[in-house]
Amino acid sequence: MDPRVTYWHLGMHMNMDITRFLVEGREDQYLRHFFRDFAYNPNAFSEDDVQFYVMQMRQPGNLRASLNHYGYIPQMAEQTKELTRNKLAVPMLAWAGRRSFGDHCFDCAKAIASSAEGGVIEQCGHWVFEENPDFIVGRLNEFWPRYS
Template sequence: MNTLLRPIRRAATALLMLAAMQAGTAVAASSDSIQSHSADVNGVTLHYLEAGKGTGTPVVLLHGYAQTSHMWRPLMRQLADRHVVIAPDLRGAGTSSKPVGGYEKKNLAQDIHALVKAKGYPKVKIVGHDIGLMVAYAYAAQYPDEVESVVLMDAFLPGVGDWSKVWLLRDLWHFHFYGETPLKLVDGRERIYFEHFWNDFAADRNHSVSETDRQFYAAEYARPNGMRAGFEYFKAFEQDAKDFAELSRTKLPMPMLVLTGEKASGPFLIEQGKLVATNVEGVVITGSGHWLVDEAPEQTIPALVSFLNR
């Protein structure tokens, strides 16, 4: 009997190996479909990822602090059948330029708008997480006729409503952590600094940003001037609050989706969304902390795909 079974087992093993090879090829092809580019716009060079050739409205994805455009790769693959999708590294992040100034969120939005215009897109759907949501809001508020819909993902809008009581402000220290001494303290210790965000802002530090991605992001921010530029995002909050208080006087007309983590922003950002827009849909991602795409992809990605494909 064993003699008869051996050929069957060998054939089954061969089939499994072939299936695994085909799966690997499929993954590689999918990965290869996301291309890396750069563009000189608004006085800076922006690196961006691009995927898709769909005929739907192009989608722009904006990352937050302690991450880069890399965070959007799983979502890009889900959207690429219907949309062209671009995910830039914001000014100061990844392999984009890291100038001395220009980190006010209105100006970061102008960077992205210049990129969109260079690509020839008359209208986009825009998504932002963390610092990226502030840029997405600033984009929609400055160019409302050019935005079909907007998504804000877990953080807050400076200067809107009772924003000083947002949960992230329990760690107010890092908003003022910039200058010569902080830069010396984190030099060569970037990973240690970022562990605070990846661990303490997650519902469960063991199910947060993956180890592979932690290594990638720490290396990206360790690039020359990377930490200095990152600190500028927080240093600009005082001006952002003034800018957003003024921008929010006119409510956004386009559909807005607000996604928040149950163990992070909760309903706070949803209420802020209602203060700045007239057509707001809010979803609290159950059991998740701040890192929605990493902690709860099974809830977050379908919600994004459904909204953006409408």
């Protein structure tokens, strides 16, 4: 993994024990880094928000549980490859911030679903619900009624 790339942490997090060793006791610095540096708006999370997540992450087993997602990335990649053979018939909504995944989320959704909607949210980073909640709520309010 090249540490200069935006998502350097994926490889690190896949080794859950090393990550746990490095993060435990430093959860506040760790989360503050991700909440601030992966955002378009570094103030999207208040200090109270950060401390709430720190408190949750410090609960027994929670840090390791949060890292489990990364440990399954190779397996998820294989599953996604299978999904591209016969596209999903369920409606899919995929939005991402320009300063985060950009077109990647929507492109992936189109690759695995026959009915994908979404795109890129300008002036937004990784935390779309915190950085642009009105936009997301608006899209969800348009999306769900069509399929309920």
